Amino acid sequence: MKKKSFLKIGGAMLLLALVLNIQYAWGGDGVKDHPLHLEVLAQSNDSISTGGDAGKGAGTDTGVLWTEISEDCFVIVTGAADTVTAFGLQFKVEADGYGILSVSNASTRCKPGGDKQCSSSPCGEFWIEYAKADGAAASIKEEQKRTEIGDMVSIPITDMETDYGKLSDFAEDIKMIPLEFKDECILGEIRKVVMSDSYIFIMERNNPKGVYVFDHMGKYLYKIGNRGQEPEEFVDLSDFSLNEEERVVYLYDLMRTKVLAFSYEGDFIKDIPMNYYADNFEYQNGLFYLYRENVVHGDPLYSLVIKDDKGKTVNKYYPVIEKLSKTNYCVFRKLDNEILFAEDLRDSIFTIRGDELTPKYFIDYKDKSMSKVDRESILKRTRLPLTVLLECKKMAGIKDIFEINDKVFIKNKHIVIPQFTVYDKKTQKVKTFSHILNDFLFIGLSHPIGQYKDYLISVGPQERLQAAINIGFKVWQEEGLLTAKRAKELTAMIEERFPDRNNIGETNPMIFLLKVKK
Structure with missing residues (x-):
């Protein structure tokens, strides 16, 4: 049975980046661009460590990894699964690889770490939950589109x-x-x-x-x-x-x-x-x-x-x-x-x-x-x-x-x-x-x-009232959307209410x- 843990990308880890053109882009500072290049990063297990308890990253099956692109506050994520769902799209991993499984707002979640203190980053990170598979990073392709991301509707x-x-x-x-x-x-x-x-x-x-x-x-x-x-x-x-x-x-x-x-x-x-x-x-x-x-x-x-x-x-x-x-x-x-x-x-x-x-x-x-x-x-x-x-x-x-x-x-x-x-x-x-x-x-x-x-x-x-009497009613009668009787009633109403x-x-x-x- 797979265990779950919360992992943080180390500052000196070796990263292998795959760049996906994902139609539904979601960044820590909100969706700034569309479409956005989301970087999906792969790494070896020895480059991963848990917040507050380094060393438990190796062999961990599932977890949350996060970091940021500080220039634009977009979140970079890592992970791997047979099927990956992200930003309203569902992806299929063709080989053992890395991908996003689900996304949730981290503004009210506790950050990983021994103190478990809750706070939000300047960009408001998003936390990614994923199921990890063995092997190096591989290509991910779009399988089908969805209309919702949790509570987010497209x-x-x-x-x-x-x-x-x-x-x-x-x-x-x-x-x-x-x-x-x-x-x-x-x-x-x-x-x-x-x-x-x-x-x-x-x-x-x-x-x-x-x-x-x-x-x-x-x-x-x-x-x-x-x-x-x-x-x-x-x-x-x-x-x-x-x-x-x-x-x-x-x-x-x-x-x-x-x-x-x-x-x-x-x-x-x-x-x-x-x-x-x-x-x-x-x-x-x-x-x-x-x-x-x-x-x-x-x-x-x-x-x-x-x-x-x-x-x-x-x-x-x-x-x-x-x-x-x-x-x-x-x-x-x-x-x-x-x-x-x-x-x-x-x-x-x-x-x-x-x-x-x-x-x-x-x-x-x-x-x-x-x-x-x-x-x-x-x-x-x-x-x-x-x-x-x-x-x-x-x-x-x-x-x-x-x-x-x-x-x-x-x-x-x-x-x-x-x-x-x-x-x-x-x-x-x-x-x-x-x-x-x-x-x-x-x-x-x-x-x-x-x-x-x-x-x-x-x-x-x-002024639109008189314009309707002079021109508008005639146009809509010609279009077959307004009857002569109704046009007469509307004219009388306007003349009475708006002298x-x-x-x-x-x-x-x-x-x-x-x-x-x-």
Whole structure:
């Protein structure tokens, strides 16, 4: 009967490297590239030793081996088995050799060693369990594909079936909320919308002056926060989040690296020093999640940092290896008991629960996947992004993510028009398209920018209402998707509910709530 032990690769061992082009790449700092060259290392038994008890490596049948490529924080692993499963692929070992059997996140596992202390590495190692066979390293070939890696699900992005995907395929209803227009709340482009049971909180994309608060009918109430140098003011508002249990709004002041806490009614409560220049920010269950891809100042110098309500660092991920001239954002999508997280233009989605970061979804762009060189040229701005996208005609990666009921929604960067993917977890069906066809109201609909309970949140200008009356309804009637009777009913509804729709420059955007099917 085979024994199990936990082994660590020695620093001076002799390594024989096999390089596999593996479609599903998984690194200690998340999936940075696709596809990624994963190095599978073989060695003689006398080069292996157990953590804390050297010498027991020889003759050991199974175990966990690990090391890192420090430059990119990718994990190098060793092992051998008759059948090897890795990153959603199953491999067959043609001769006695080395390969990966299974992968699990090591962020909460105890490292090998006599002290058995638990901790996570700067890169967050992944631990590999394998069954060892005798002999030297041999070739490994792909046997069959799988769609799941433990709890990690692969979502394939197939060829774009159509320019339009019907809203009714994944939603059962739509609501429109016109935001009141006043001198105190003239909104530009909206970056973020968060809804509570009573309020709608909105932050603009460029030069935000605070967080604007509306009720669920769209009536403007007040603004939270002001720009200035006073303790309750911010210098540079980068993001905001809600603490719904305590009815608190948290604003992040990037320049002064602190959180400003306000009541839902706009009363200042306190500030919390963070000493971190966060471009993206989220709060959940007593913890603050901070992100800045290119950290050059502050503490610690990691891209993803988790701090408590006193500003103390609880955990950290993605050490900053290379200083970038440009800043790229991330996605924090807060759900009931977790936060979905993805770095800009990558192909993996993680879940954060407490201070643990765990892989959840891998977006498999297949032959539409952008090369590492092209993606880096976009991220580093060494070439104009549009030029790269037009030349390679590939998917650059994730721009936004949502999850409601049993459906996952992914906004993908692709040439000029982003692609929107709907993945049904029950049926495992995937649909990808450029535009959402609003076959409830036949009014132009943008990709969502937020979610609330069972609703996706989309934003659009009121000018689209008159455009639908003048042009849109006629086009959809010609396509056979809209009847003349229904077009007349929709026209009457718009004229009654939105009398100010044609006052260019004197209307705020509308909120569209798309109720997702269960």
